[in-house]
Amino acid sequence: MSSPVAARFVGSAVHRKEDRRLLTGHGQYVADASAPRMVHAAFLRSEHAKARLNSVNIEAALSAPGVVAVYLWSDFHEKFGEAWHAMLGQELVVPPPLAIMDVRYVGDPIALVIAESRALAEDACGLIEVDYEAEQATVDYATAAADGNVVHAAWGLPSNVMVDMPFTPMSPDLDETFNSVQHVVETTIIQNRYLCVPMETRGVLASWVPGLEELDLIVSTQSVHETRNFFARYLGLDEGAVRVSARDVGGGFGQKMFVFREECAVVLATKLLGRPVKWIEDRLENLTSAGHSRNELGKVRMAISADGIIEAITVDHVADVGAYTPCPAVMDPTLLPGPYRIPRLGFSTQMVWTNTMGKAAYRGPWMFETTAREMAIDIAARQIGMDPAELRRRNLLSLAELPFTSPGGKVFQEITPLETLEQALGMLGYEEFRKEQAEAREQGRWLGVGICVYVEPTSMEQATLGTEGATIRIDSNGKVVAYLSTSSHGQSVETTMAQIIADDLGVAYDDVTVVQGDTQSTPYGPGTGGSRTAVIAGGAAHDAAVAVRDKVLAIAAHMMEAAPEDLQIAEGVIAVRGTPDRSLTMKEVATQAYTNAHTLPGDVGSGLEATIRFKPTRFPTWSNATHVCVVEIDPDTFIPRILRYIVSEDCGKMINPQVVEGQIFGGVVQGLGGVLYEDFRYDPDGNPQTTTFLDYLLPTTGETPLIEIGHIESVSTTNPGGFKGMGEGGAIGAHAAVANAVGDALAHLGVNVTSTPLGPEDIFQLVQASQKERA
């Protein structure tokens, strides 16, 4: 009927609606929830990476103080039904809630103890006697495919290969190109195992209500609706008989996108007991048993012409999926050429099982394509004697030449790779840095700069992911409530969606309340993940707001005897354009719409509410960025320190620059953490070595540099707001930027950095090895 008023809130850094409760310690997490007659759960977990369970004796545990129940697999057997997620498909079944006859990784749950407190449950776990028959574990994924020790031998599987895609040339003249080109560069890039590590660990308060025959779950999840649908299938209930809610979620990063076996066990326990059961995972469990990520390698080959044009790129890729993978999301090889004009591509992919914790999604799950390419480009630049910025410059796509179809079949449009490279290099003062670096080397200081350019597929369409829903209602007091399908876990969704809605409705930002994370009141959504909220949920919020706005105008027009086209809404007041004294407040319209609805003519309708689902015009919505990192390595101690960190990003129109930058900060810290501090390690027998924060090192504010951000806003046409997703980018770009900076700092010593992590020990080993080689 009419176009929305000019944006007032979109584009500005309004105060976050979440801040008051979160910053004052009043967030509502699972641990804050309780229920009458609630009992607590603890898992007894395997101490062996691979073993047969000869016997499990729970007698002493059953009679321990405060113990309510002890469950083994035999108690749960045949008590549940289908165990799959709509997004991943029916083939990928969640493993059994407890180990059946054998264990396949350290942390594999064997028994579930329910007691009056968590401490008592842990006491009882200590009393369970397990007779293990240990077997040789398979731990190294690089050799697992050929290893005769089969992780899933008990299922009758012949090898450790889960997926084996042989080499596939995506271009017919791939071999010719490699044979005829000036430079062929070959290098194997290895990315270490690191983890989501949300501040809030996994947790669930599960309440089966006998008589009502309903399941109520308060759970730390990225997807209340998919959790509901999962458990409806799992217990054979109607979806309406399962309620899932999550008020605040302290981080997910992909880990909490899917239901875990532990949550299944807790749900079965409440069903059997008829009492609410709470499980709050501890940090030891979260580090060892909540999914592991990254941990991929690839042999990259590049064909480069004499003048530095990359003519082809290939990868032979191997990814570790552990014993049971909650989400086997690995590198997307079709994205390997990234935002470059590279015309030829080929790849093979192998996903292998090992006796370790399984692969989980982690912020940019496909991102090894960026790590592999960007680290290989630095190796290539050094090999052909060209500056790494220049090699990128010659090959990067720029906005003007789009759309561009990559050899992987990606159609890039509305992205600015070259533009962000130039902006980031300008922010650094790249040429001056190179001079400073040369002078520093004279003085025995090791400085280096690393670049990473990537394109981020956001708002993808796979299975459930393509749409989101919004119900928007103006209540009888004239204030707005938006029920969104999202499950925010730190993305400021309440803030950004309220900005969009306030603008579309012409009301104050403070007059919009956003409700999410409750299956009882919100429309279906697949979950918050995959950088989809701004584009898809934002589109739904916009469309629903416009629909409600049209209702407001229709009713107001009737009340004022004016034409709807002649009305405008600003600051919550509906007025006739050019005649400001003829106006109504939103509350007056709402009173008419609800209290006196019977007096409205039929064609005007009643109530001020609309529900709309939104689908973007295209999938995916691309965004992009360039990261530039400067490090200094102490030649005495090999400790690397980040001196500068620069991001130039393009996420289209920004809803809230502060939220955008917050997402970048968090992602960058995760990426640099994975290179410099975080590294989840197993010993050769599959025993985890980094099981507490004493050994699994997260970067803190003390290690985090000032992150400088430049924005380019090239608008997207996939959605009405012109937005692009950007939630994962920070974590995608930081890994290679930091690794390349370390590589650049060591290059003059003859060191080639091709693997991570890069802690002081790793750098020491690299320097020692190159000195030995030279001697």
Place this chain on the structure above:
Amino acid sequence: MKPSQFQHHAPERVDEVVALLAEYGDDAKVLAGGQSLIPIMALRMATYPHLVDIARVPDLSKISATPNAVRVGAMVRQSHAERDAAVATVPLLAKALPHIGHFQIRNRGTVGGSIAHADPASELPAVALALDARIEATGPGGVRFIDASEFFLSTWQTALDDGEILSAVEFPVWGAGSGFGVEEIARRKGDFALVGALAGVTLDGDRVTRACITMIGVGSTPVRCHEAEAALIAGGANADLNEIGRIAAAPLTPTHDVHASAAYRKHVSPAIVRRALTAALKEARS
């Protein structure tokens, strides 16, 4: 990650502490700041049915100074010591304290707890060893003193007898012309040192009249580098500190963990000693 059930005792006098320890024997453990003990119990690496909390014993929380030494009660919080005027007269101690964890940890962690815990990567045991501090132990038989050089036996093992507590530590005060340096390599701010060096010198012109060098993270106890000290005294203030560092590192036999190999620890040791000595000499000259 929850400790198993324990009984919490909160005596108010040292003799009561000693009596409780005698009563419960191996079932009892002293609780000071809890910054090492509680994680160990939460991870169930150890269980103790009785914790004897010494936080409410006023006599254990005192700092007193004599001209030649500063006596720090076992229960003095590390953050308190950090700001104390008497402790400032023992600069090596004052400089080492901020290297312990983060301020939240130092607000609870105690001087005595750190020394009694005897972690080989900890700073305070090394301060005690470097300065030839005297450890005051109180047990059923009364009070006795143990030289720091005899106190640290191995990782988490000290010369305290069963039933004895560490009641105080006496840190000697060095005279004019002295300087001190603390250098360490930690992965992150507040982490335990991979390798560290604590050094002190007293200068008379260019003559080094007194020197101490102690290293942490390189063995099962803090390690006093006597040969390097002798070389520094022989070489004077202008000695080649790289060489002193090499002498200090030569006898070390460090172990490895997930953060660093033995080879790394050995390799970086000379430079850390050099840096600690450079700082100490600079301060002594000023």
